[in-house]
Amino acid sequence: MYSYLITFFLAAILALVLTPLAIFLARRWGVIDYPEDRRVHTVPIPRLGGAAIYFSFWLAVFLSVVFLSINVDKMLIGIFVGSTVIFVVGIFDDIKGMRALHKLFFQIFAAIIPLFFGLGFYVNQMTLPLLGTISLGVFGYFFVVLWIVGIVNTVNISDGLDGLASGICLIAALILFWAAHRIDQFPAAFLMLVLAGAAFGFLFYNFHPAKIFMGDSGSMFLGYIIGAASLWGLLKTAAVLGLVFPLIVLGMPLMDMAFAIVRRKWKGKSVVRADKGHLHHRLLDSGLNQREAVIVLYLISLCFGLAAIFFIYGSWYIAIGLTVINLVLILRIMFRKFSLVRLNGKNN
Numbered sequence: 068m069y070s071y072l073i074t075f076f077l078a079a080i081l082a083l084v085l086t087p088l089a090i091f092l093a094r095r096w097g098v099i100d101y102p103e104d105r106r107v108h109t110v111p112i113p114r115l116g117g118a119a120i121y122f123s124f125w126l127a128v129f130l131s132v133v134f135l136s137i138n139v140d141k142m143l144i145g146i147f148v149g150s151t152v153i154f155v156v157g158i159f160d161d162i163k164g165m166r167a168l169h170k171l172f173f174q175i176f177a178a179i180i181p182l183f184f185g186l187g188f189y190v191n192q193m194t195l196p197l198l199g200t201i202s203l204g205v206f207g208y209f210f211v212v213l214w215i216v217g218i219v220n221t222v223n224i225s226d227g228l229d230g231l232a233s234g235i236c237l238i239a240a241l242i243l244f245w246a247a248h249r250i251d252q253f254p255a256a257f258l259m260l261v262l263a264g265a266a267f268g269f270l271f272y273n274f275h276p277a278k279i280f281m282g283d284s285g286s287m288f289l290g291y292i293i294g295a296a297s298l299w300g301l302l303k304t305a306a307v308l309g310l311v312f313p314l315i316v317l318g319m320p321l322m323d324m325a326f327a328i329v330r331r332k333w334k335g336k337s338v339v340r341a342d343k344g345h346l347h348h349r350l351l352d353s354g355l356n357q358r359e360a361v362i363v364l365y366l367i368s369l370c371f372g373l374a375a376i377f378f379i380y381g382s383w384y385i386a387i388g389l390t391v392i393n394l395v396l397i398l399r400i401m402f403r404k405f406s407l408v409r410l411n412g413k414n415n
Contacts, residue, residue, distance in 0.1 A: 082268025117284025
């Protein structure tokens, strides 16, 4: 536990130190996110936070491996290479812009990389209720790619308000750390805690009013590490628990993404075309300010995390109850069938 605390605070301190440097470089290089119709910010904000998250995370991992004698295997190299690819793609998108299909291609390419370092071994079979243990065979490799790409885009789509994606990933990483540590999956627990530390340190500059945005380089990197580490650790149990737990923890952004896909298809639009119909947009439309909307979504994410924990301990009724409450609340937000007082005093 001593080494765990060191890695968390090391990553947090590195993020606290490197983020101001990222702000300076973003302004100097002109990597700025300017206000537009779909954005909610009203002033230009530096958009190079992903670099601070990436370097604070991997520096903390490297220093922990060297000075704390933390044992790792070749899988860490695969995650490093894959996450570096996703980070570089994100940086290019933040600076130059990139078409959605091109970005998806590189996401798939980055997700394939860990397979060459043995990640497919961890998901070659799965235990499901009533069916018992089933062999996935070659489908296990497709599952790895689908899982990582799905988590990458789930986190990416949640990055819409100051501190939202970083806070959600902080909550998710801490809960996933607890789950991995509980079943003695040290590598996954280690990576999740380092990620939590990096997100925590970055959040000091990213919470409203944000001094910097993480950009696609940050949100896709966070999603990549969560996706790959959860496969490395939790799914190694070959139990349905390993599959369901991360999905419950990320229940809020997953539902937001699902609604976005259905909403855009219903309107006859491309599923990759951005709009202003996400959960955070609905909360802002109801009259909440950015801080209030983000805190509401934090609480929903935390409740999903608690539901996952109760699920592990076999407290099914509590887990299902929390999940149902969250689902009802999200549905009410999405369809705006609730009455919150607007800032101008009028009801929704």
